[in-house]
Amino acid sequence: MNVLFDVRALPLGVELSADRVAVVVPQRTREGVVAAEAFVETVPEIPDDELDEALGAILRRALQTLRSKNRRCILSAPWTEALSRRFKLPPGMPRGEAARAAELEADVVAPWPSSERVVALDPIPGRKRELLLSIGRAATLERLVAIAKSARLQPVAIDTPACAWRRFAPQADALLDAGSSRAALVVFSDPVPSFQLFAPRLIDERLAAQVRLGLIEARRDSEADVHRLLVFAAHERYDALAPLLGGEGYAVEPVRVGEVEAPAWTLAFALATWPLRAWSAA
Amino acid sequence: MIRVNLLPASRETVPIFGAHLDRRLMRDAAGGVAFLCIVSAGTYGVQELRLTALRAEAGRLERTVDSNAARRRDIAAGAAQVARLEQLEREADARRRSGNAVAATLIDIGNAVPARVWLDGIDRSTGGFVVTGAATSLDDVGATLVSVERSMPGYAPALASVTREDKSAVLHFSLQLLEPGPPAAARANGVRQ
Numbered sequence: 001m002n003v004l005f006d007v008r009a010l011p012l013g014v015e016l017s018a019d020r021v022a023v024v025v026p027q028r029t030r031e032g033v034v035a036a037e038a039f040v041e042t043v044p045e046i047p048d049d050e051l052d053e054a055l056g057a058i059l060r061r062a063l064q065t066l067r068s069k070n071r072r073c074i075l076s077a078p079w080t081e082a083l084s085r086r087f088k089l090p091p092g093m094p095r096g097e098a099a100r101a102a103e104l105e106a107d108v109v110a111p112w113p114s115s116e117r118v119v120a121l122d123p124i125p126g127r128k129r130e131l132l133l134s135i136g137r138a139a140t141l142e143r144l145v146a147i148a149k150s151a152r153l154q155p156v157a158i159d160t161p162a163c164a165w166r167r168f169a170p171q172a173d174a175l176l177d178a179g180s181s182r183a184a185l186v187v188f189s190d191p192v193p194s195f196q197l198f199a200p201r202l203i204d205e206r207l208a209a210q211v212r213l214g215l216i217e218a219r220r221d222s223e224a225d226v227h228r229l230l231v232f233a234a235h236e237r238y239d240a241l242a243p244l245l246g247g248e249g250y251a252v253e254p255v256r257v258g259e260v261e262a263p264a265w266t267l268a269f270a271l272a273t274w275p276l277r278a279w280s281a282a
Numbered sequence: 283m284i285r286v287n288l289l290p291a292s293r294e295t296v297p298i299f300g301a302h303l304d305r306r307l308m309r310d311a312a313g314g315v316a317f318l319c320i321v322s323a324g325t326y327g328v329q330e331l332r333l334t335a336l337r338a339e340a341g342r343l344e345r346t347v348d349s350n351a352a353r354r355r356d357i358a359a360g361a362a363q364v365a366r367l368e369q370l371e372r373e374a375d376a377r378r379r380s381g382n383a384v385a386a387t388l389i390d391i392g393n394a395v396p397a398r399v400w401l402d403g404i405d406r407s408t409g410g411f412v413v414t415g416a417a418t419s420l421d422d423v424g425a426t427l428v429s430v431e432r433s434m435p436g437y438a439p440a441l442a443s444v445t446r447e448d449k450s451a452v453l454h455f456s457l458q459l460l461e462p463g464p465p466a467a468a469r470a471n472g473v474r475q
Contacts, residue, residue: 077288084286120288136288145290157287167283191284274285 011072011156013272014059015265016144018043018051019180021058022268025068033273035257037066038265052147059151074274075148075158076267079184079197081140082160085109086192087121087133095121102133110135124191125277132192134160159274161267162186162193165232168270169255173226174218176211178233178241179264183207185214189223204237208244215250230255232262387411387434391459394433398422402454412442413457420444423455436462 010033015022020042027036039062046054063071087105089098099121106119118141122132141158148155165175165186177184182200186193196214198207215226229245231238232255246252255262257269295302388404391413395401399422401415413430417423423444430439442456 075289082286082288118288118290120286122284122286124284132284132286134286134288138290141288141290155289157285158289160286160288163284163286167285170283193284273283277283 009068009070009072010272010275011074012068012070012153013265013268013270013274014073014075014148014153015268015271016055016059016075016147017078017180020264021055021062022265023059023062023066023073024265024268024272025066025070026269026272033276035263035265035269035272037068038263038268039065040264052143056147056150059147059153063151063153071152071154072156073148073153074271075144075155076161076164076271077136077141077144077158079161079182079195082134082136082158083109084132084134084160084162084192086124087131089129089131091129098131102131105133106135112137127191130191157274159271162195164267164270164274166193167273167276168266169230171228172230172253173224173228174215175230175232175255176241176245177267178207178231178237179262179266185211187214187218187224187226189218194218194223204240205244208241211245212248215248227251228253232266235261238262390434391430394426394430396422396425396429399426407458410437410458410460413459414454415457416452416454418451418453420453423453426455427457430457430459434459 010026010028013022013024013026020040023039024035025037026033041058041062043051043054043058085105087098087102093101099119102119102121103114106117107114110117110119112135116138118136118138120132120134120136122134124130124132136158144158145155161177161184165177166188169175169188173188175186175188177186183198183202184195185198186195196210198210202210211229215229218224218226227250229250229252231241231245231252233241238254242252242254255266257263257266263269292306294305296305296308297303384406391404391411392401395415398419399415399417401413403414405412405414415426417426423441427439427441430437438460440458440460442458444453444455446453
């Protein structure tokens with residue numbers, strides 16, 4: 001039956017950052033998508049010029065550890081190196097002309113010149129007259145691809161963390177990613193999620209205060225009226241942040257993948273759902 | 283589900299005869315050619331199947347035509363026999379009707395003769411009739427000619443001769459009646475004063 005229906009395995013989800021490398025092998029089941037295998041390794045403190053080599057070495061080690069022979073993968077652009085906007089398509093405009101109009105829009109919103117950026121137009125489900133305009137820094141994206149290829153991976157897409165978290169938590173109103181040294185708040189505004197990146201290594205009280213402020217601003221700007229807030233953080237940090245955020249009336253919950261609470265490979269798992277039109281985490 | 287793909291476009295090239303061609307372009311072109319080949323092969327196969335079926339149907343019809351050749355010959359012979367019998371019937375009918383027509387003509391001639399004129403004889407000649415009779419005056423002879431012409435349309439009556447015997451009051455005349463549509467030569471020879 002697998003020969004007939006399971007036409008191609010889902011690609012690996014790969015998170016590459018200066019903090020950690022995470023690889024998830026997803027698997028379709030009757031209940032949904034599960035992480036069949038996962039690999040996480042913290043990147044040691046090393047000079048920047050040695051980082052790419054170190055990431056490649058960790059990736060190769062990860063692929064030797066994992067049993068999966070699948071080498072297709074989904075990567076994630078760093079928070080600061082990509083942005084997304086809603087792009088309204090004028091009636092009757094063909095796709096080719098829309099791509100040129102998106103380039104003009106990118107000139108306005110992107111901080112990188114046209115020769116140093118990658119522009120992508122992706123459909124927004126349920127919206128025929130709108131597209132998702134994404135702009136990434138070409139050098140960074142090519143560097144990620146080169147690291148992946150050095151480990152004999154075959155990248156099929158580079159997603160943004162905000163979209164990956166949106167797919168992972170479709171029922172939540174916002175998500176606080178405090179799993180790295182630099183926390184990010186993703187507000188799931190409709191249809192394009194927006195994010196706010198905080199200063200590195202903020203203490204919990206300061207981080208909670210800025211998150212509350214960000215959520216108030218989101219409600220003020222009519223982006224989203226947040227009630228349910230997911231927090232992705234290590235267990236100890238979640239225990240510290242939850243009371244600080246829950247006191248404001250938000251329903252604060254930890255991120256869960258199945259029965260596991262906030263595994264370090266959650267973002268990699270979210271990236272692995274990129275090919276799915278709809279999914280549910282088992 | 284919302285998603286983004288910021289994967290930079292591949293710039294891999296393939297060296298062919300010294301030229302470096304874009305791998306994706308080559309792949310797309312090869313895919314297009316393969317698609318066209320598949321469509322062409324499919325169309326060719328369908329047409330070949332149709333042609334084979336039509337050839338089989340044509341062969342079957344030809345065999346049917348061949349098997350019916352003897353029957354067609356019988357039908358043709360029957361049709362020829364029917365045509366010959368119809369011709370015989372027409373000829374017999376014409377012969378049967380011909381006597382009636384002569385009798386009717388004789389009656390018409392008799393009825394057309396005025397009271398003061400009597401007939402001596404009616405002879406059937408080539409292309410018509412020769413009527414001989416007698417009258418007491420030349421006016422009666424003329425009235426006879428006019429009466430015959432009126433009562434027998436299509437005939438062309440002509441006075442052939444009028445004679446009187448010595449010291450007799452009786453005029454003997456002869457009329458030539460040409461049948462409708464006789465040959466021109468007969469008409470030309472029929473009337474002589």
